[in-house]
Amino acid sequence: MNQLQQLKLTDGPYVMGIINVTPDSFSDHGLYATTDKALELAERLIQEGADILDIGGESTRPGSLGVSLEEELRRVIPVVEILSQKNIPISVDTSKPEVMQAAISAGASIINDVNALQAPGAIEIVAKSKAIICLMHMQGKPRSMQESPHYVDVVSEVKSFLQHRIDIAVSGGIPYHRLIIDPGFGFGKTLKHNLELLRNLDQFVQMNVPILAGLSRKSMLGAITGNDVDNRVHASVAAALFAVTKGAKILRVHDVKATKDAIMVHNALITRNNEGN
Ligand code: 9MG
8 A cells, every 4th residue: 555545535634744945935935945954844744743745846926937847856856756765645736747757756646736737748647647636726827816816706716617627637537536626725816715715615525526725824814814924823723724624635734733733623523532531
C-alpha cells in the first residue's frame, strides 16, 4: 500500500501543510526560498501532524508574475526528491505540464493545479500516472485576478466550472477516485464572493469528489479581522473548521498544529468516542 492509499480521501479531514519554495512568498517573506529551508519547514510540519505536504515553486498570490519552467523545476524538484523518501504524501502545486511530469517522476503523488489542468498536455500527463489531481477554480490569472472579479451567481458558476473540468478530466482518462475539487478562495473573488462560497460549500459535496479548502492567512481573513498576514492564525483556524462542517476533506494550511488541534476537538464532538467518564 503506498502513502496515498493509506490516506483514504473519503475520510479526513486531512491537513495539507504549505511549503512555498518562492522568494516572494506572501506569508513567509521568502524565508523558505532555499532547499534547506524548505526541508526544515517540512520537518516541522510533519512533527506538527501534517497529513500531506504541498510544495510550490511559483507564487499564485494576487499580482504575482509567473516564473520560468527552469526556475520552477530548480526550486521544486530537489525538495520533492528528498521529501518523497519520507512517509508522507507529497503534493506539488503547479500548472506546468513539464513540472507535473518531473514531480511525479520524483515521487509526488498529488498535483495541485490552480489552473485545473487547462494547460495543453496536462491532462495526458496526469492520466498516464497514478497521481491524484486537485482541480481548482480561478477567475482570471494571478497577475490581475483581483482587479474586477465578477459573477452573477458565484456558487453556481464555480460549481459548473468544476463539473466541466471533472468531466474533461474523466473523459481524458483520469478516474473519479483520483480527483479533488477546490472552489479557489481568493482566486478572482471579492470578500462577498468568498463568503458566499464558504457558506455554500456543502453544495459542492453533491459533486461526489473530495473538497479541498485553502483559506489559510488569506486576505479575506485580513479584511474581516483587520489583521495583517502574520496575525491570521486564529481567523484561519476558524475558517478552516467552518469549511470542515460544510464538508471539506482537505485543508491547505500554513499553521498545521493549530488546525490539527481544532480538528481533534471537532472530531471528539462529532464521534463521541473521547468522553472518558
Ligand atoms: C497554491 N494555492 C494557493 N492557494 C490555494 C488554494 O486555495 N487552493 C489550492 N488548491 N491551491 C492553492
